[in-house]
Amino acid sequence: MNEVGIDSASSLHTSESIGEAPVLRPVSVRAKCSSNVQSTPEIEKKYVHGVYDAIAPHFSSTRFAKWPKVSAFLNSLSPGSLILDAGCGNGKYLGLNPDCFFIGCDISAALINICTDRGHEVLVADAVNLPYRTGYGDAAISIAVLHHLSTEDRRRKAVEELVRVVKKGGSVLITVWAREQEDRSLIEKWTPLNQRYVEEWIGPGSPRVRNPSSPRILESIPEAEENSAGERLKDRHANSSKVKLAEVMNSISLDEGNSSAPAGSEKGYAEQQEYFVPWHLPYHRAEVSGASAVALASGLAKKDDKKGSVVYNRYYHVFSEGELERLVSGLDNAILVDRFYDKSNWCIILEKTS
């Protein structure tokens, strides 16, 4: 693996930090709760943990395909390695390399139960605050986890934890959903979170949600009827940004090893990065758990009779090109050894240096 220079990426960090300047805003309970980086914000409790707990068996039944690049990473590790999977979900990568030993953790007890039923060694823990000794693992992976963390500080802390728990010389693979989706029509099915919502729930430190021209009031967000949401998206938001995104998609190469952003390309991106992404739980699945009845009653989920499903919204912060590199650029004990784009995900491999 070659070391990849990240100077250009880190130089962009300044503009990224503008949003972190102190801003006067109404004091709310939520804002107080999110003052500690390790304290889980309400939006993650409700729209990440709560949702995965409710959809765990159905989610798991759809999560069996293993990404070749993750498999390749795991198979490249020395026989006898201890691999730590932080945010392991249903445990689809646990045990993938039979010469290594895996320990997985996830914040969703429902998903961890599934892992245990499959015979994996797992525990319930928070990836932002791993209850692990330093340097015990030989490698760590974080697959499709960081995009569920709602502030940059929490995403950075989760990366620091991954690095902390591996030995010196150990490697860390991180993958996150890209804002630059291969299938752009997918984004139209997502509900963009508006400025007011993001400030209230996530705080002004969250970068690049600067589109007050798309006012969606808080109450309207949980609506998950895909068609109408898609129409609104087109009407209010996407006409301009969709074109920009299309331009960007055409201008960047998605080939491995050629993912460096041309200078200034940031400006061309659709700025939206905070979304609710629907999860359709078929009625026949929903009836089994009983959790859906509670979710429907509390407004966490909605019925979609056309599709015959209960629709949950999952919170996502989709990563822009270069954002993952910037997030790790401040680490003084790890270097970036590889980065690539794979199946609508940005991916990096870090090596712990001290």
Place this chain on the structure above:
Amino acid sequence: MRLLTHNMLSSNIKGVANGFPLKIEVVKVVEKEVDFNIDFLKNMFHKVEWKALVEASTTMGYAELPENADATMLDSDDFLHKFHHALLELHLEEGALVCPQTGRKFPVQKGIPNMLLHEDEV
């Protein structure tokens, strides 16, 4: 929960300086056979806090590990098999892990430790 995991876990409650090792409260221990992987044992030997493993193993009802161990013992099949058994084949199925500094108990149910902290612990 295997003792491999116990040897990694550390109480991360805010303000706790020495969260390792967690004390084990045993309600139920089960044993499950695991394939012998000598590369893994030799790798982990250098990372495992031996004293913590011996104590945990004894608490779980397996007292065959030597009080002290050094790398030369990795040449002994007998030693490797005992190490293997303690590290990977003993499971705490029901019980708790106790923070050595605060006494806070983390439950272990169906073999799964729940290490999540309360709001006032982070």
